[in-house]
Amino acid sequence: MSKKSEEILALYKSKVMPTYAPSVVIASGKGVTVRDVDGMSYYDFTSGIGVNSVGYSHPKVVKAIQDQAAALTHCSNLYANVPATLLASKLVEISGLGGKVFFCNSGAEANEAALKLARMWGAANGGRYEVVTFRQGFHGRTLATVAATAQAWCQEGYDPLPVGFAYADYNDLESVKAALSDKTVAIMLEAVQGEGGVTPATAEFMKGVRALCDEKNLLMIVDEVQAGMGRTGTWFAWQGYDVKPDLFTCAKAIAGGLPMGALVSNAKLADTFGASAHASTFGGNPVAAAAANAVISVIEEEKLLENATKVGELLREALQGFVDKYDKLLEVRGKGMMLGLVVDGEAKDVVEALKGQGLLALTAGKNVVRFLPPLTLGESDLEDAIDMISDALDCAFGA
Ligand SMILES: *Cc1c(COP(=O)(O)O)cnc(C)c1O
Numbered sequence: 347m348s349k350k351s352e353e354i355l356a357l358y359k360s361k362v363m364p365t366y367a368p369s370v371v372i373a374s375g376k377g378v379t380v381r382d383v384d385g386m387s388y389y390d391f392t393s394g395i396g397v398n399s400v401g402y403s404h405p406k407v408v409k410a411i412q413d414q415a416a417a418l419t420h421c422s423n424l425y426a427n428v429p430a431t432l433l434a435s436k437l438v439e440i441s442g443l444g445g446k447v448f449f450c451n452s453g454a455e456a457n458e459a460a461l462k463l464a465r466m467w468g469a470a471n472g473g474r475y476e477v478v479t480f481r482q483g484f485h486g487r488t489l490a491t492v493a494a495t496a497q498a499w500c501q502e503g504y505d506p507l508p509v510g511f512a513y514a515d516y517n518d519l520e521s522v523k524a525a526l527s528d529k530t531v532a533i534m535l536e537a538v539q540g541e542g543g544v545t546p547a548t549a550e551f552m553k554g555v556r557a558l559c560d561e562k563n564l565l566m567i568v569d570e571v572q573a574g575m576g577r578t579g580t581w582f583a584w585q586g587y588d589v590k591p592d593l594f595t596c597a598k599a600i601a602g603g604l605p606m607g608a609l610v611s612n613a614k615l616a617d618t619f620g621a622s623a624h625a626s627t628f629g630g631n632p633v634a635a636a637a638a639n640a641v642i643s644v645i646e647e648e649k650l651l652e653n654a655t656k657v658g659e660l661l662r663e664a665l666q667g668f669v670d671k672y673d674k675l676l677e678v679r680g681k682g683m684m685l686g687l688v689v690d691g692e693a694k695d696v697v698e699a700l701k702g703q704g705l706l707a708l709t710a711g712k713n714v715v716r717f718l719p720p721l722t723l724g725e726s727d728l729e730d731a732i733d734m735i736s737d738a739l740d741c742a743f744g745a
Contacts, residue, residue: 348384370701375402378720378727380706389705389731391719396540396572396684399599400644401722407602410640414633423629430630433638437610440581440642443590445611448619449630453571453597454486456607459624460534460567460593461490463609465510467565467618468531476529477567480516482542482711483535485569494534497542517547519554526558532565532592533558537583540572543711544679544686552587559592565615568594571607572684575599576645576721579655579682586681602641606634650721657723658682664732665717672743683723687715699738705731 354371373383378401380390393399400407414429421427434447448459461477468474477494479485485494489508492500496513512530515521516539533555539545559566568591573583575596580586582594592615597607605628611618628634645651658681665678665687677688689696693709693716700707700715710716719731 350383354383370706377401377403378723387704388701389719389727389734391700391705391707391717391731393599393718393720394603395708396577396598396718398603399575399577399721400602400641400648400650401720402603404602404640404644404722406644407637407640410636411604411633414636418632420628420631420633422627423625427630427632427635429632429635429639433608433630433635433642436639436642437596437608441594441610442585443594443610443612445613446616447611448609448624449635450607450609450626451605451628451631451634452486452607453569453595454488454491454607455626456571456595456597456609457485457491457494457534457569458488459607459609460569460595461494461532462624463593463611463615463618464532464534464565464567466623467615471531471563472528474529474531475510476512476527476531477510478512478514478522478525478530478533480535480539481513482516482539482545483569484539484541484572485534486571516542516545517551519551519558522555522558526562526564530562530564532567534567534569536569536573537587538573538578538681538684540684540716541710543688543714544684544716546679546681547587549587552584552589556589556591565592567591570594571597572718573681575641576651576654577682577684577718578680579651579658581651583681600641601634601638604631604634604637606631606638645721648722653723654682654721657719657725657728658685660725660728661685661717661719661723661732664728664735668735668739672739674743675739683717683719683721685717686710687717689713689715696738696742699742700735702741703734703738705734705738 351371371383372380374381381387465475479494481496485491493507512525514525568584570582669675674690680686696715708716
């Protein structure tokens with residue numbers, strides 16, 4: 347590591363709370379690559395944790411942000427703004443749910459809004475408030491979303507957590523039935539569990555949850571914060587199943603790198619939040635919304651849903667080849683451009699080896715290497731990246 351990185355990382359360590367432990371200082375990004383402050387370039391197969399889905403510095407997104415910043419950066423929700431209004435109607439259209447949208451600034455905040463809406467609806471529908479969530483799920487870091495996240499590493503040290511959650515096993519309908527009580531109001535899940543290990547729901551499970559919700563008058567809430575906005579080859583991952591949720595949440599990739607979250611409802615729940623029932627100062631910020639509108643146009647114009655499916659499949663095949671070659675690699679799983687490589691050992695060692703070759707990847711849990719490349723990834727860049735992955739695996743496990 348050269349001088350500039352060392353200098354910044356030393357300052358970072360002395361002044362930023364140690365919740366993260368970065369070892370690279372990124373200065374810029376273009377397309378599917380980022381560059382650090384010393385000029386070292388990396389393929390970014392993290393997309394900034396699922397955020398930069400149309401790549402770094404996409405000219406249309408940059409222009410939308412610049413133009414909107416020059417016109418109006420903020421006006422509060424006491425007044426309407428054009429980009430957020432158009433974005434809401436676009437989200438309703440591409441979701442096909444026929445409902446309405448609430449805007450906020452992050453995934454946790456979008457899930458918090460979903461939980462509050464479910465409670466508001468449950469209070470009027472039998473005095474119910476409990477939400478069933480899943481082990482290995484992930485829903486954010488506010489107190490309520492930590493309580494919704496049934497993983498010890500996320501909850502330790504934060505007692506007492508908000509009440510009103512029951513946990514079930516993912517892809518196990520019987521365990522969901524066992525978690526229901528007469529206070530249950532909703533079932534909340536990811537269509538592909540991200541942080542918990544890149545595990546897709548089975549078709550049978552998604553349909554089973556929907557049927558259970560219909561039967562017991564429960565709300566089905568899908569957390570699309572990581573899997574949404576095209577990553578799995580459909581706008582929203584639940585669209586890859588033959589079901590419709592009552593509510594779903596978006597954040598990460600929605601605004602191409604600017605902070606934004608959204609809660610989208612069906613028609614039944616569109617007016618559950620009345621005047622002043624919920625709020626967010628920055629929610630629907632015009633610059634973030636303009637970026638989001640540009641991201642959606644780019645996904646449509648460049649056919650990135652199709653690309654996520656096609657190039658994602660090529661990456662999956664390459665990873666499967668490595669699984670066949672190395673005993674220490676157990677399985678490839680995921681959907682589209684959300685893929686996990688299950689390791690017999692520590693995923694972080696593989697991530698470190700990949701970084702050494704110039705490719706950034708993520709872990710998901712202890713033993714899964716997670717790949718979330720930009721949806722713009724082309725076949726020639728993919729070939730280069732596969733060579734890097736091959737070299738890294740040789741380093742990690744021996745050729
Ligand atoms: C990242 C993530 C969140 C939390 O989003 P933040 O923007 O970090 O608050 C919630 N749910 C899922 C599925 C996520 O991947």
